Amino acid sequence: xEFLGDSSETDKKKMKxxxxxxxxxQIHRLESxxxxxxxDNCALKEENxxxxxxxxxxxxxxxxxxxxxxxxxxxxxxSYFDEQKLRIENAHLREELEKxxxxxxxxxxxxxxxxxxxxxxxxxxxxxLFHSGPSLDFDLLPGSSSSSMAVPTLPSQPNLVLSDMDKxxxxxxxxxAMEELLRLTQTNEPLWIKTNGCxxxxxxxxYENMFPRSSGRGxxxxxxxxxxxxxxxxxxTNAMTLxxxxxxxxxxxxxxxxxxxxxxxxxxxxxxxxGSHGDALHLxxxxxxxxxxLVQTREFSVLRYCQQIENGTWAIVNISYELPQFIxxxxxxxxxxxxxxxxxxxxxxxVTWVEHVEVxxxxxxxxxxxxxxxxxxxxxxxxxxATLQRMCERFKALLEPATSSRxxxxxxxxxxxKQSIMRLSQRMVSNFCLSVGTSNNTRTPxxxxxxxxxxxxxxxxxxxxxxxxxxxxxxxxxxxxxxQNVFNFLKDERTRPQxxxxxxxxxxxxxxxxxxxxxxxxxxxxxxxFNASSSQNNMLILQESCVDSSGSLVVYTPLDLSAxxxxxxxxxxxxxxxxxxxxxxxxxxxxxxxTAEIKAEGGGSLITVGxxxxxxxxxxxxxxxxxxxxxxxxxxxxxxxxxxxxxxPSTA
Numbered sequence: 307x308e309f310l311g312d313s314s315e316t317d318k319k320k321m322k323x324x325x326x327x328x329x330x331x332q333i334h335r336l337e338s339x340x341x342x343x344x345x346d347n348c349a350l351k352e353e354n355x356x357x358x359x360x361x362x363x364x365x366x367x368x369x370x371x372x373x374x375x376x377x378x379x380x381x382x383x384x385s386y387f388d389e390q391k392l393r394i395e396n397a398h399l400r401e402e403l404e405k406x407x408x409x410x411x412x413x414x415x416x417x418x419x420x421x422x423x424x425x426x427x428x429x430x431x432x433x434x435l436f437h438s439g440p441s442l443d444f445d446l447l448p449g450s451s452s453s454s455m456a457v458p459t460l461p462s463q464p465n466l467v468l469s470d471m472d473k474x475x476x477x478x479x480x481x482x483a484m485e486e487l488l489r490l491t492q493t494n495e496p497l498w499i500k501t502n503g504c505x506x507x508x509x510x511x512x513y514e515n516m517f518p519r520s521s522g523r524g525x526x527x528x529x530x531x532x533x534x535x536x537x538x539x540x541x542x543t544n545a546m547t548l549x550x551x552x553x554x555x556x557x558x559x560x561x562x563x564x565x566x567x568x569x570x571x572x573x574x575x576x577x578x579x580x581g582s583h584g585d586a587l588h589l590x591x592x593x594x595x596x597x598x599x600l601v602q603t604r605e606f607s608v609l610r611y612c613q614q615i616e617n618g619t620w621a622i623v624n625i626s627y628e629l630p631q632f633i634x635x636x637x638x639x640x641x642x643x644x645x646x647x648x649x650x651x652x653x654x655x656x657v658t659w660v661e662h663v664e665v666x667x668x669x670x671x672x673x674x675x676x677x678x679x680x681x682x683x684x685x686x687x688x689x690x691x692a693t694l695q696r697m698c699e700r701f702k703a704l705l706e707p708a709t710s711s712r713x714x715x716x717x718x719x720x721x722x723x724k725q726s727i728m729r730l731s732q733r734m735v736s737n738f739c740l741s742v743g744t745s746n747n748t749r750t751p752x753x754x755x756x757x758x759x760x761x762x763x764x765x766x767x768x769x770x771x772x773x774x775x776x777x778x779x780x781x782x783x784x785x786x787x788x789x790q791n792v793f794n795f796l797k798d799e800r801t802r803p804q805x806x807x808x809x810x811x812x813x814x815x816x817x818x819x820x821x822x823x824x825x826x827x828x829x830x831x832x833x834x835x836f837n838a839s840s841s842q843n844n845m846l847i848l849q850e851s852c853v854d855s856s857g858s859l860v861v862y863t864p865l866d867l868s869a870x871x872x873x874x875x876x877x878x879x880x881x882x883x884x885x886x887x888x889x890x891x892x893x894x895x896x897x898x899x900x901t902a903e904i905k906a907e908g909g910g911s912l913i914t915v916g917x918x919x920x921x922x923x924x925x926x927x928x929x930x931x932x933x934x935x936x937x938x939x940x941x942x943x944x945x946x947x948x949x950x951x952x953x954x955p956s957t958a
Contacts, residue, residue, distance in 0.1 A: 466573045466589065476575050476627060480587050480611035483625035483642040486517060488615070490536070491646040491658045498536055501681075505688060508534030508662065533679075534641075534662040535686035541657055541698045545649040548657070549620050552645070553583050553612055555590055561697055563736040564859065564890075565689060567595040567603055567745035572632075575609075583612040583620070591632055592624075595743040596684045597859075597890035598782040598914045599762035600672040603744050604638040604665070604685065618649035639664040645690075657694065659687040674784055674912060677895030683856070684892070692854040699823035700852075704728055718818055722876025728820065730879040731830045731850045738861045738886035742780040742916035761941055763934055770883035773922055779937035780916035783945055787952050789891050789911045793858040795952065796889050797851040799833055805947045807940065812836050814847065827853040832870065833862075846870050848884075861888035890914040913948070915941055 468476075490497070497516060498506040510532070541548070551557045559569035570591045578586035588610045595603045607629040612622045623644040630636055641662040648656045663685070671679055678684045704725055718724050741764070761781040768774035785792060795801050799814045818832035828851065835845040848870075849862040863884040873879050894910035917940045921933040 468573055468575065468589075473575050476589065476609055477587060479625060479627065480609045480623065483609070484611055484613055484621060484623045486642040487623040487644050487660060488621060488646070489516070490642065490660050490662070491621075505682065505686070506536035507682065508532075508536070530664045530666050531680070532662070532664050533682050533685065534660075535682040535688065536658065536660045537687035537691040538656070538658045539691040539695050540650065541655050541695050542653065542702050543655060543698045544653050545618055545620050545647045545655045548647055548655055549583050549612060549622065552622050553586060553588065553610065555588075560732070560736060562690070562693055563732075564597060564739050565594060565693055567593040567740060567743055569593070572607075572629075578612070582614070584614045586612045589627065591629075593745055594685060595739070595745055596675065596679075597739055597742050597857075597892070598675065598912070599742060599744060599780045600760065600782050601675050601679070601684065601744065602635065602667070602669065604663070605633045605635055606638055606640050607632055608640055610644075615646075620647045621645070622647070635668060637666045637668050657691060659690045659694075661685065661687040661690065674782060675895075678892060678912065679895070681895045683895050689856040692856040696823060696828065696852060696854045699828065700728075703820070703822050718820070718874055720876055723874045724820060726873045726876045726879055727818075727830060727832075727848075728822075730873050730882060730884075731848060733880070734848065734863050734884050734886045735850055735852075735859065735861050737884065738859075738888050738916060739890075741778040741886065741918055742890065742914050761938055763937065768883070768920060770881070771920060775921050776885065776918050777921055777933050777937055778916060778918045779934075779941055780914060781941055781945070782912060782914040783949075784894065785911045785913060785949065785952060787911055788909055789858060789893050790853075792891050792911045792913060792952070793827060793851070793853050793860065795948075796860040796891075797827060797849075799831070801951075802833075804951045805944055807943045807947065809835060822850070822852065825853055827851055827858070857890065857892040859888065859890055861886050863887070885918040885920060887917045888915075890916075915944055917941055917944075 493516075496509055497512045499509050501507045513534070551561055555569040555571045559566040568591070571588050572591060573589040575587040575589060576585055578584050589607070590610050591605070591607050593603050593605045595601075606624075607627055608624045609627045610622065610624050612620065614620050621644065623642055624640055625642050626640040628636075628639075641664065643660050643662045645660070646658045650656055661682070675684065683689070718727065744762075760783075761779055764778045765775050766778075768776050796805070799816050802814055803809050803811050812835055814833045814835045816831050817834050820830040822828040822830060831849045831851075833847040833849055835847065846865045846867060847862050848865050849860065851860045852858065863886045865882070865884075869879075869882045872882065890913070892912040892914075894912055917937050919933060919937055919940075
């Protein structure tokens with residue numbers, strides 16, 4: 307028994323040796339293999355997801371494509387054959403590319419096929435075409451965590467079908483325009499002439515000598531009129547942040563909400579290199595406005611091309627690329643225009659802006675704005691620079707803590723509350739700018755054109771009232787009073803009862819104040835009205851005033867207490883209904899024709915006043931007539947009050 311027991315113990319020891327544990331080295335190698343396998347599986351899964359997404363995007367691109375020539379959607383057939391047709395067509399277009407190269411060389415100075423390597427058209431993934439970046443949510447500001455975010459592309463409608471030949475031609479046009487822009491920004495006299503001591507105006511003869519082939523679209527068409535101005539300024543933002551905003555159609559239109567009525571990216575010809583905007587090329591639509599119902603907007607289809615010139619220096623050029631199917635009023639053509647951006651120290655940038663257009667007005671310019679427009683004040687480079695400087699100061703104010711503003715009675719307790727109010731106010735200003743202009747691409751159909759008093763009424767469906775319509779009425783008038791004095795009168799809550807007919811003479815008090823920039827007139831205020839005939843004094847007004855060398859704005863909207871509390875506590879304000887009204891004040895042009903007295907006062911002013919009221923759409927016939935009479939009376943009375951108070955004749 308003992309022998310058998312010993313044998314059994316021996317067998318157990320042998321079995322234990324047969325099933326030994328792995329050494330630490332072997333375990334490490336096995337774990338390494340497992341990790342590699344897991345990584346390979348993840349990579350394969352990501353590749354599979356990427357291919358699946360591209361597949362979906364390609365099908366959607368084919369489904370929603372529109373033709374570059376006619377603007378219509380193509381006939382839908384089998385997607386496989388559609389793709390095959392495109393491949394065959396591209397092969398034919400490549401053959402034709404060499405044929406048209408010699409023709410292009412006559413204009414460009416070199417054939418299309420001899421492009422520099424980095425400037426050849428890049429492949430654009432369908433995923434790039436369908437990407438929608440965020441709106442101007444202050445996420446590209448200096449000091450923010452996403453200030454170096456990747457390039458956003460923002461086509462907001464069906465994509466154009468661009469052939470290889472289209473892309474090559476667009477690239478060549480953009481590169482040639484960039485060369486011209488750089489010379490325009492870096493050359494002084496005699497190419498540019500100083501007018502009124504500060505504004506740079508292009509010398510036509512010097513320009514023709516320097517760019518003999520740049521005849522625009524009209525050649526020797528004497529019905530075309532050219533406007534070309536240049537301006538330079540220092541802005542509080544770094545170059546990369548500014549490039550990010552300008553190359554984003556949504557962000558740029560909100561950045562310049564008083565200048566740009568609408569902006570859309572039709573196609574991304576090139577998305578840039580190495581994750582930056584370098585050599586990015588977009589095909590865009592843009593509509594520019596003057597804040598008046600008396601001035602027609604200008605529509606452009608442009609190529610916007612960005613290039614890094616050197617470390618810290620960028621250039622962005624706009625050049626017209628005519629697509630008549632997208633343009634309602636084809637009277638404007640943009641020659642090489644844009645900006646040169648140079649990084650300075652401490653987060654500042656120096657920006658040189660050039661605006662150069664050919665214009666053929668469909669209708670005569672209104673006499674009130676003729677000098678303002680023809681002298682390059684209304685659409686010129688100085689307005690772009692002044693607006694950019696003011697808005698960059700506004701972004702800086704957004705980043706400052708709430709305690710740095712004059713928050714009366716602690717009604718803005720947190721930085722989140724301050725930012726929420728500033729976003730609501732920016733939406734208010736943007737809404738007002740669209741309501742008083744003549745944009746063709748907005749939601750406002752014309753209810754009545756200019757009446758005998760020059761009042762234009764438009765309407766749009768309310769986003770917050772199911773059966774509500776909003777009527778917008780606007781008019782412009784002239785005063786022999788300086789723009790600064792008019793602005794001071796309109797923004798001051800102490801003089802408000804003298805023109806605000808809805809106050810019935812009652813006083814208002816400022817209960818909160820947020821500084822928006824270095825000028826004391828750039829601010830947001832919360833006003834409280836006191837109505838002597840009512841026991842409830844809960845009427846609140848949100849007001850933003852802004853001023854720069856190109857003009858000024860005073861915009862306001864009534865708010866109830868609950869809406870203001872939402873904003874004060876940092877909640878989402880996009881659902882708060884607003885009905886912005888207010889004033890836009892522009893300097894009068896034609897200083898050479900002004901009287902000595904008006905010149906001494908700082909020149910005259912062109913003032914646009916706009917009101918919006920909510921009406922019901924259930925009984926549109928009766929209520930529209932009553933409502934139109936209401937807004938007409940509001941405007942007429944307000945204009946009369948302003949003219950009377952500022953000692954102007956009561957007639958326009």
